[in-house]
Amino acid sequence: MKKYWPLALLQLGLALALLAATAWRTRDVLTDLALQPAQLEAYTFAQTETGLRYRFSPISNWREVVGKAKTLPAGTRAAVVKALGGVVKAYCSSAKFKSEWANKHGNVPNPADQLAELRTQQEAAKKRTQQYEEGAQQVNQQMQQMAKMLKENPQMAQTMKAQMTAEQWAQMEKLLKEGSKTEAPKDDTDWAAAEANIKANQAKYDLSKPEWAIKKRLQEFVALANTVDYQAALTKGKYGNKMVFANPDYEKKSAEWKMLYRAGPEVGQAAREFAQAWLAELK
Numbered sequence: 001m002k003k004y005w006p007l008a009l010l011q012l013g014l015a016l017a018l019l020a021a022t023a024w025r026t027r028d029v030l031t032d033l034a035l036q037p038a039q040l041e042a043y044t045f046a047q048t049e050t051g052l053r054y055r056f057s058p059i060s061n062w063r064e065v066v067g068k069a070k071t072l073p074a075g076t077r078a079a080v081v082k083a084l085g086g087v088v089k090a091y092c093s094s095a096k097f098k099s100e101w102a103n104k105h106g107n108v109p110n111p112a113d114q115l116a117e118l119r120t121q122q123e124a125a126k127k128r129t130q131q132y133e134e135g136a137q138q139v140n141q142q143m144q145q146m147a148k149m150l151k152e153n154p155q156m157a158q159t160m161k162a163q164m165t166a167e168q169w170a171q172m173e174k175l176l177k178e179g180s181k182t183e184a185p186k187d188d189t190d191w192a193a194a195e196a197n198i199k200a201n202q203a204k205y206d207l208s209k210p211e212w213a214i215k216k217r218l219q220e221f222v223a224l225a226n227t228v229d230y231q232a233a234l235t236k237g238k239y240g241n242k243m244v245f246a247n248p249d250y251e252k253k254s255a256e257w258k259m260l261y262r263a264g265p266e267v268g269q270a271a272r273e274f275a276q277a278w279l280a281e282l283k
Contacts, residue, residue: 029087033065040084051216077267081267160172219279222279228268233247234246
């Protein structure tokens, strides 16, 4: 099973962007592995978007790349991983990467800012309703005072009635008797739904920030690498034509976990250490 370590080496170095730069020159490591810069960049971009994935679609000649990796002697593999990581890290820090990221994911509004604006609008709506209700209350109080005054002064009431049409006076009497029943304008805004819609965009906003995506992928990898048991024993499978883990729980592990196991501690542990170092820089 360990003979497949080069596949895992590439997955670590290319897919996860986990490593720190070393003295190994960029052109050397790419040439040694039959990789083109554009392939590495496309692969890195895709994996930074979606996370740990067992695939090599942007690398059309991946079998050749794996074949080249197999020829690397033990003791040099960690250095190769570091060198690949250095290339990937440089790309992730470049203006080109940031521009490509922005072009694809766009400028997504910050949900925190949107929620703050929504709270402001909600408070303003409540204040308008309150002011309207307070105004209506004041009008009713004035009507009550006028009704009392006209009751106490019939002559004034007769004078007012003479100056109005019958319809106007009828409306006045009704208003003085019942008061203003005008309701405040109804607020039909579904504030809960508006808040839910904003919160639903949090994932898009997070992904619009490449530094967030890089950090998340690094964290995911470190968490995965911490669970790999490089001492796990293998045994022949049911039909004897395939090696499987003696521990059945390990057979249920993800393809990425098994990749790290196949890579072995030289590659896997080096990748984890460099991922942790990169994470420390991002804090």
